[in-house]
Amino acid sequence: MAWSILTPELSVHWDGEVLSESIGADRSQAPSGDPLEDMWKAYYAAIFNPARLKIGAMTKEMPRKYWKNLPEAQLIAPLIAGAQAREATMVAQHVAPDERGISLQGLAEEAQECRRCPLWKGTNGCVFGEGPGDAKLMIVGEQPGDEEDKAHRPFVGPAGGVLDRALTQAGVERSAVYLTNAVKHFKFEMRGKRRIHQKPDTSEIEACRWWLDQEIRLVRPRTVLMLGATAVRGVTGKAATIGKMRGSPLHLPQGDGLVTWHPSYILRLPDKDAADRAYGNLVEDLSLALEKSREH
Secondary structure (H helix, E strand, C coil), X not given: CCEEEECCCEEEEECCCCEEEEECCCHHHCCCCCCCHHHHHHHHHHHCCHHHCCHHHHHXXXXXHHHHHCCCHHHHHHHHHHHHHHHHHHHXXXXXXXXHXXXXXXXXXXXXXXXXXXXXXXXXXXXXXXXXXXXXXXXXXXXXXXXXXXHCCCCCCHHHHHHHHHHHHHCCCHHHCEEEECCCCCCEEEECCEEEXXXXXXXXXXXXXXXXXXXXXXXXXXXXXXXXXXXXXXHHCCCCCHHHHXXXXXXXXXXXXXXXXXXXXXXXXXXXXXXXXXXXXXXXXXXXXXXXXXXX
């Protein structure tokens, strides 16, 4: 194709056979329009994926002050806004996966390809929820740990052991409960050869909230028991203080919500009496959650 590069100092032109030079030019001498620009913008808009947008990488390659010269850069903001608006509309209209003919198994398979945040890197994949698709009680934790990431199942590590013991004491059958996490990938930092748990941040919880919403809409539990602050934010989108919220049922769109301590919090408590009290709270809250799930 024929092209020209115009700068204030010098201009160069290619006609398909010969490269030639000419004096510099100012903006007013540039062609009024590029016949391929609209085609390029249409192509860019068609392939745009906000989940893969890396502003940091883009600014590293080319500072923002030069973006005004890129036709596609003008599209980024409205494309992001449009994508967010479409997702918000779907959420508002309660477009659930079952209405798209998707099962829990299908949703879990979709989630394995999730790249909505960077947490998938270095893990063994998404640890999705497990349990009956019509469970009356759903328990939501924080995120999978090292053992869960290896086993590809929720609550099989030390915290899972505490939860299993509490479930038994509360008279709740684990096989009758749908167990999942607010964040589906293991967030960690390396210390030597060990992977040490790191708490998910707000952006990671929000990125994964889409999957949790779909699980809740498919299972349709009567009661959702949230273990810890991350679970509360994942379910409700709001920050929480567990000590103030536990014991008081929350009204959720799909039913009752209850809040209690996460088993990993109990394991971290250095004082045995405090840990015993927190564990007793967990058993009480599991019993209440079971009772609530049978009321309707």
